[in-house]
Amino acid sequence: MCVIAGLAAGPAQAQEQRETNTLSGRASASVVQPLRVAAVEDLSFGTVMLQRGQGGEIIISETGSETTYTGALHPICRSGSSCAAHRARFAVSGQNNRDYGIGLPLRLPVTGHTTGTHLSIDRLSAASAASPSLGVAGRTDDAGHDSFSVGGSLQVPAGSKADQYRGDLTVTVFYY
Amino acid sequence: MRSSRALATSLRASKNEFAVLRNTDSLVLKKAFRKSATLVAMSYLLSSSIPVMAKPAEVRISVERELAFGTFMIFGSGRRTIGANGIVTDESIVALEGTIPSPAQFTVTYDRGNENNHVLDVEIEVFVSTTPMVRIGGVEGRLSNYQTDLPGFGRVSSGQPLRILLPNCRTRTCSRTFRLGATLDVSRTFGGADLVIPIPIDAILISDDRQRR
Numbered sequence: 001m002c003v004i005a006g007l008a009a010g011p012a013q014a015q016e017q018r019e020t021n022t023l024s025g026r027a028s029a030s031v032v033q034p035l036r037v038a039a040v041e042d043l044s045f046g047t048v049m050l051q052r053g054q055g056g057e058i059i060i061s062e063t064g065s066e067t068t069y070t071g072a073l074h075p076i077c078r079s080g081s082s083c084a085a086h087r088a089r090f091a092v093s094g095q096n097n098r099d100y101g102i103g104l105p106l107r108l109p110v111t112g113h114t115t116g117t118h119l120s121i122d123r124l125s126a127a128s129a130a131s132p133s134l135g136v137a138g139r140t141d142d143a144g145h146d147s148f149s150v151g152g153s154l155q156v157p158a159g160s161k162a163d164q165y166r167g168d169l170t171v172t173v174f175y176y
Numbered sequence: 177m178r179s180s181r182a183l184a185t186s187l188r189a190s191k192n193e194f195a196v197l198r199n200t201d202s203l204v205l206k207k208a209f210r211k212s213a214t215l216v217a218m219s220y221l222l223s224s225s226i227p228v229m230a231k232p233a234e235v236r237i238s239v240e241r242e243l244a245f246g247t248f249m250i251f252g253s254g255r256r257t258i259g260a261n262g263i264v265t266d267e268s269i270v271a272l273e274g275t276i277p278s279p280a281q282f283t284v285t286y287d288r289g290n291e292n293n294h295v296l297d298v299e300i301e302v303f304v305s306t307t308p309m310v311r312i313g314g315v316e317g318r319l320s321n322y323q324t325d326l327p328g329f330g331r332v333s334s335g336q337p338l339r340i341l342l343p344n345c346r347t348r349t350c351s352r353t354f355r356l357g358a359t360l361d362v363s364r365t366f367g368g369a370d371l372v373i374p375i376p377i378d379a380i381l382i383s384d385d386r387q388r389r
Binding site: 025026029031032033035175 | 238239242243246249272274307319356364366370372377378380381
């Protein structure tokens with residue numbers, strides 16, 4: 001009787017073994033921290049003097065290496081003083097070690113506070129602190145940080161009125 | 177030269193017979209050698225017939241491609257759905273360049289072993305189990321709403337049996353490949369993360385009946 005029971009158990013076990021197979025598949029996703037940008041320093045063309053009847057141009061390098069004055073424009077303030085020209089600076093934070101792009105307007109109008117007349121800034125350009133050669137692009141570091149600077153060119157035509165000119169520079173950053 | 181050496185080796189194996197042959201002349205020795213060689217070869221053939229192991233039928237499931245939700249940016253919470261057909265639907269997320277989103281692909285294989293050569297109708301059930309919520313740093317992810325391209329199982333819930341039929345199976349192995357999509361709900365409080373969520377899958381052989389004509 002015992003032998004019969006033993007034999008009967010054998011095939012049942014084999015049947016159980018062949019029937020199932022388990023596997024663990026996988027789902028994956030890369031969730032990236034949003035990219036943020038904050039203004040650290042405004043773009044300023046400083047205080048300049050314009051000779052009567054003539055125009056000129058102020059060019060601020062995005063790398064901060066120099067500011068160039070052409071035509072009849074001359075800076076009043078010394079370099080490094082609060083009224084001197086300087087590039088804009090922005091801080092970027094986001095996912096570590098990711099490439100990002102910088103969006104700048106083609107042209108930025110500025111308006112005289114008193115007179116309401118307009119001047120124009122163009123040739124806006126950017127350079128990131130870590131990779132200045134990339135142009136309007138950068139890469140966050142291991143901690144997810146970077147910064148970039150913006151320069152441009154202010155056209156001051158002959159006959160421009162003395163005033164304090166202002167405009168809003170909107171920059172956008174985006175992941176590649 | 178090689179064959180005579182092989183013969184001598186075979187004879188040496190049967191020590192008793194070799195001892196008898198030592199006192200005979202060369203002609204008898206040659207005949208005896210042939211006879212002995214035949215006997216040895218036959219006994220070798222008999223002894224070398226390895227018993228064939230019975231290999232019962234089995235069902236296997238393998239991953240051809242994993243379920244990839246790709247790369248995206250998220251502010252608070254959002255979701256991405258990858259359809260079994262590969263269509264991507266996003267809610268409150270910003271798609272980014274990176275891994276290309278794609279559904280998972282699995283293959284279920286029935287292996288009849290060596291027990292029969294019949295034409296079989298095979299039925300297998302596949303179960304996709306509930307997956308745990310995964311948290312890495314400030315990012316949480318959870319899978320739900322499974323979808324497949326199996327007929328009749330466009331949308332499936334965790335634990336629901338997916339019936340796979342392999343009719344008219346004539347070869348040793350018969351298989352069926354299917355795709356699996358799902359919805360990934362993500363919430364983020366800080367930072368980013370590379371989420372990896374396991375998907376446990378079981379395949380069970382329901383029947384492998386001989387086809388009736």
